[in-house]
Amino acid sequence: MAIFVILADEFPAGFYDEELHGKRGSDGSTIPAAAVQITEDQHAELISNPGRRKLINGQIQPFEPVVMLTSVDIDAERDRRIAAGFTFGGNLYQAREQDLRNINGAATGAALALMQGAEPGDLRWQGGDSDFGWIAADNTIVPMDVVDMIGFGRAAMSHVGRLTMVGRSLKDRLADGETLDISDDALWGV
Structure with a gap:
């Protein structure tokens, strides 16, 4: 049995099958005269790709709809790029929202420690029993004194x-x- 398609701007708008709609040209057939005969493979291709295939001069052509960008799309791409991280001192660091909050807090703490007399080079400026360090994206711990931590915070802010x-x-x-x-x-700017 033959398969037919009605086109609207070269897109399939309706399919007809002689088995269901009667033999074309016979009494009682509901297949429109404007319908174009297609193969079973073409039918399968058109059905499997709604809105992404056109039938032009009997040949199926791919069609990629134009997606209109909005400021929301730009915001999402910006946020993705921010979260992808930044490089400081030769190391890549994550910059998801929670990472940025943590970096900001630690940089503020480092600035306060510096004002209270912490010395550059002192890795225990935070008052703990161990050296201060930040975990890089590769999971290594990078030691940072107050000056490094303040610079790290500024690099995050700049990013x-x-x-x-x-x-x-x-x-x-x-x-x-x-x-x-x-x-x-x-x-x-990458």
Whole structure:
């Protein structure tokens, strides 16, 4: 039995099967005259890819719908890039939201310790019985004195600030009608 399709802007809008809808051209057939005959393989391809295949001159063509970006998409990409981390002193560090809170707290503590007389090079500035260190993304512990910890906090702040400002710029470009591929590292200065 033959299979037919009705097209709307080259997209399938309805399928007809002679077994169900009567032999085309015979009395009682409900297959529209405008329906185009297709193979079983074409039918399977069109059914399996709704909105992603067109039938053009009897040939199936892939179609990728244009996804309109919003500022929410840019925010999500910015947040993903922030969380991916930053490099400080040759080590990569995670920068998820909770990591940034912890870094900020430790940097503030280091600044206070420095004001209270902690000496650069002293790894026990936090008042504990062990040297202070931060866990890098590769799970190694990197020792940090007060000066290092303050610099680390500033590096985290710079990482977040830079990506936030790039995101703001990309939102402006999007609002101006520019088409952007926000997964492109070059847009983010990488």
